Amino acid sequence: MTESRPPAAPASATIATIADEVGVSVATVSKVLNGRSDVAPETRARVEESLERNRYRRRTKRQPTSTGQLDLVFHEFDSEWAMEIMRGVEAVTSAAGVGVTVSQLGGAHSPSAQWLDAVLARRPLGVLFVLCHLTEPQQQQLQRQLIPFVVVDTDSATSASVPTVGSNNWNGGLLATRHLLELGHRRVAIISGPQDVLCSRARAAGFQFAHDEAGLTVDPTLVRYGSFYVDAGYRHGMELLTRADRPTAIFAGSDMQAMGVLRAARQLGLRVPEDLSVIGYDNLPVAAWIGPALTTINQPLRDMAGTATHMLLDLARGVELSTSRIDLVTELIVRESTAPPPDHP
Amino acid sequence: MTESRPPAAPASATIATIADEVGVSVATVSKVLNGRSDVAPETRARVEESLERNRYRRRTKRQPTSTGQLDLVFHEFDSEWAMEIMRGVEAVTSAAGVGVTVSQLGGAHSPSAQWLDAVLARRPLGVLFVLCHLTEPQQQQLQRQLIPFVVVDTDSATSASVPTVGSNNWNGGLLATRHLLELGHRRVAIISGPQDVLCSRARAAGFQFAHDEAGLTVDPTLVRYGSFYVDAGYRHGMELLTRADRPTAIFAGSDMQAMGVLRAARQLGLRVPEDLSVIGYDNLPVAAWIGPALTTINQPLRDMAGTATHMLLDLARGVELSTSRIDLVTELIVRESTAPPPDHP
Known part of the structure; x- marks a missing residue:
């Protein structure tokens, strides 16, 4: 795919130039950008294609408000593990006065188009992905809207450009x-x-x-x-x-x-x-x-989630990250369930 | 307090009449209603008092959008218990295309003024309280903004007018x-x-x-x-x-x-x-x-949470609830940890 694309246009495209190029109204382009569902699939695909080819980016950041929200998405609501992540996120967001919208992918490792549309429509300060990731086109959809994202405990060898917090x-x-x-x-x-x-x-x-x-x-x-x-x-x-x-x-x-x-x-x-x-x-x-x-x-887990949340809030404020990939330290905790084998001298 | 209040005015107060009565601008009354923090505490108290005395209510419902959010607030993020509640809520909201903003009160049984301000500012479709409740004035603040709420597993003998889902x-x-x-x-x-x-x-x-x-x-x-x-x-x-x-x-x-x-x-x-x-x-x-x-x-727990979520979405759509207090059935599950006492014949 990538190789066959025409050379990228300079990043000067506006919603109006995209609308002209595709032959649709400005409102339609805007709907696609905002994840609205009332656009015909074929039209939507053509608008998406033009946005991507023209490397369209929003010009201005979302106005920061006291009611900022971030999205936290889990691969799955899984036992106390997910609760530990939530505790780590909440400790940072409640101090920052930021709300957290939580969802899960029901075991899938990448979100559906419907999930992404809902996120685009609510325009969060950013998105935290836990043990899941975006496909390349999905990453572009968020990037176009200047919505930053950070991955916690990545499930795949994500590219170095995606900020990630994991453990060793x-x-x-x-x-x-x-x-x-x-x-x-x-x-x-x-x-x-x-x-x-x-x-x-x-x-x-x-x-x-x-x-x-x-x-x-x-x-x-x-x-x-x-x-x-x-x-x-x-x-x-x-x-x-x-x-x-x-x-x-x-x-x-x-x-x-x-x-x-x-x-x-x-x-x-x-x-x-x-x-x-x-x-x-x-x-x-x-x-x-x-x-x-x-x-x-x-x-x-709590530290991983907290670190990722700090990174995301920094990105939302336009602060450059000093490093985009952090692995926290793992350590052995010896309790009662291990001992020498039965035949051991 | 209640007895010493002057008789309630007919429910015809508008933001303008409240502003006139208190001697502040319409913008200030609006800020108080929306939970904004940039109002002097003394002014805010006077506006609150006038809103309550005049039984002010918003005239129109928030426009329902495809990006509706509801707030889910826990007394505490507590082990797998809270995760089960989240699973029950999410099963209903994801089908309805509604997002869930999750928070906890860090062990408190009623939210802080700061927490309530954040909720008022983000105007959710409704609020689900889990093992926590609102004070009477807090209930009035939500009611004024036509934000419905439902309590899951109430921690107190809430009044019959508060919709509640629990278990027996x-x-x-x-x-x-x-x-x-x-x-x-x-x-x-x-x-x-x-x-x-x-x-x-x-x-x-x-x-x-x-x-x-x-x-x-x-x-x-x-x-x-x-x-x-x-x-x-x-x-x-x-x-x-x-x-x-x-x-x-x-x-x-x-x-x-x-x-x-x-x-x-x-x-x-x-x-x-x-x-x-x-x-x-x-x-x-x-x-x-x-x-x-x-x-x-x-x-x-999942059914309790799911039932409460359905009730809340009904209230948000203006549907009357057929019953405001539901207790689901509890049952005994016998496994391995119980047996007759040691000295039993």
């Missing part, structure tokens, strides 16, 4: 696996998150690296991917723990997944940590309370 | 306690929610009623109140379970509180349910996964 997932995978290997485990399984999400692959790479540096080989049948929720942990846990050559330790992709593994272990009569070690990921508040309290990797 | 807490308390008494327990403790919240007292009343109908006396030292979060369950659980005459069963105010009780029991070497039965409240998704899986009272 590779390091998290390394720390968790090192801990298990140092305890003496030699058959360690990983159930990471979904395979199409970057953080899952980064953690699996850290898992692999920890084995490499210890001179150990990874059994590929012990590397699993699944959703971050409890049932995936339960299902993979059951499969792994009913094998004759079952692992002595499991590194789960989230604390919720780890709870599913713990349930599978209980049903099979395996004691944690005596017969099986389990590590979670995230360090949700609940991880400290379950039995056994979960050894886990702390992912500073 | 008294019945929940009764069902949980009956279950324990029928299993043979005779020393049953209750840790309810905060004492100043209506649902906590309703559950405690159901607990009392179940004892009464079984001809049993409640030991008042076994009736506790605390926050809905885990640490309150842990603290009360420790106190109750280290007594020489410890209860054989504990009915907790939430699933999170029950997890705190389970942790206290583990630390004291008490097995659940062999040595101690525990019942939670809410039936959060996580309750089914912890060990032992929690017997609990199902509170249909």
Whole structure:
């Protein structure tokens, strides 16, 4: 697509010149820009195409008001994890007098055209994407309207131009696996998150690296991917723990997944940590309370959300970001669910 | 206050007559109505007083647009509980093409003037209050602007004129306690929610009623109140379970509180349910996964939130509600954490 486009016009297009070029009224161009649905799809496509070819940008920033709103969109409303993100965002926005419009994509990783239209129509100060991202044309639609956006915990290798706050997932995978290997485990399984999400692959790479540096080989049948929720942990846990050559330790992709593994272990009569070690990921508040309290990797979700919100408010004020990609530090939290393997001297 | 007010003027006041009466400009009255902060507090108080005395109401509804927003305000962002409410709201609003602006009061049960000003300024279609309520003057401020509101799971005996969706807490308390008494327990403790919240007292009343109908006396030292979060369950659980005459069963105010009780029991070497039965409240998704899986009272949080959202959207469209107070049904979910007491034949 990109290569076949005509050379970009100088960035001097106005709504009027776009309307002339397409042969529609100024009002129609304006409707498309504002995400209104009362434009015929074919007309809309031609206007979009012209806007993009002419690199149309709004001339003036939205007037800042005391009632500024930002949009926070989740891939999914998922357990306490999403609540931690909301707490981090809210701490910053309530201090700044900014409202937060929250939505979810029902598990999808990119928003629908309908969702984007609603955002364009309400003109937020900016948009925070959590574990989801925009397609390239969607990014252009927001950019045209000078609506900045920041991604929290990116699910894909987004381009360097998209401001992103995450945490060091590779390091998290390394720390968790090192801990298990140092305890003496030699058959360690990983159930990471979904395979199409970057953080899952980064953690699996850290898992692999920890084995490499210890001179150990990874059994590929012990590397699993699944959703971050409890049932995936339960299902993979059951499969792994009913094998004759079952692992002595499991590194789960989230604390919720780890709870599913713990349930599978209980049903099979395996004691944690005596017969099986389990590590979670995230360090949700609940991880400290379950039995056994979960050894886990702390992912500073509130800080990640707060940092991203500050970046977004800076962008909305026209402040240049000093850096567009921040990864916060992950760390190992040792609690009760890990111990040396049963046959360990 | 109410008695000393002069008789209400007929509801014919306009912004102009209010401005005349107070001796300020129309713009100033308008600013007060719209929650703007750039009005001197003394002037604002006089305008508020005149608006209230004249029973001022906006003449016309806000134009409905495709970009309608409603406000959802929580007493607190509290674990998976708040997430369940959000899921219920979002299922209705996303189908209706309505955005949701979410905020929390940081544990307070009534919003601050600043919070209300922000809401007045953004003019939502309506406001959903979760486990919190407005003071009488705050209600008047919203009513003046024709912004409807609905309360989910009220924390107080709100007047019948405030539309409210809750669940039958008294019945929940009764069902949980009956279950324990029928299993043979005779020393049953209750840790309810905060004492100043209506649902906590309703559950405690159901607990009392179940004892009464079984001809049993409640030991008042076994009736506790605390926050809905885990640490309150842990603290009360420790106190109750280290007594020489410890209860054989504990009915907790939430699933999170029950997890705190389970942790206290583990630390004291008490097995659940062999040595101690525990019942939670809410039936959060996580309750089914912890060990032992929690017997609990199902509170249909998503349905409550969805019903309240439908009511609010009806009110915003000017539809009369057929009923202003709905309590959904609670039910007992028996899982693994309850059994007959240890000395039971």
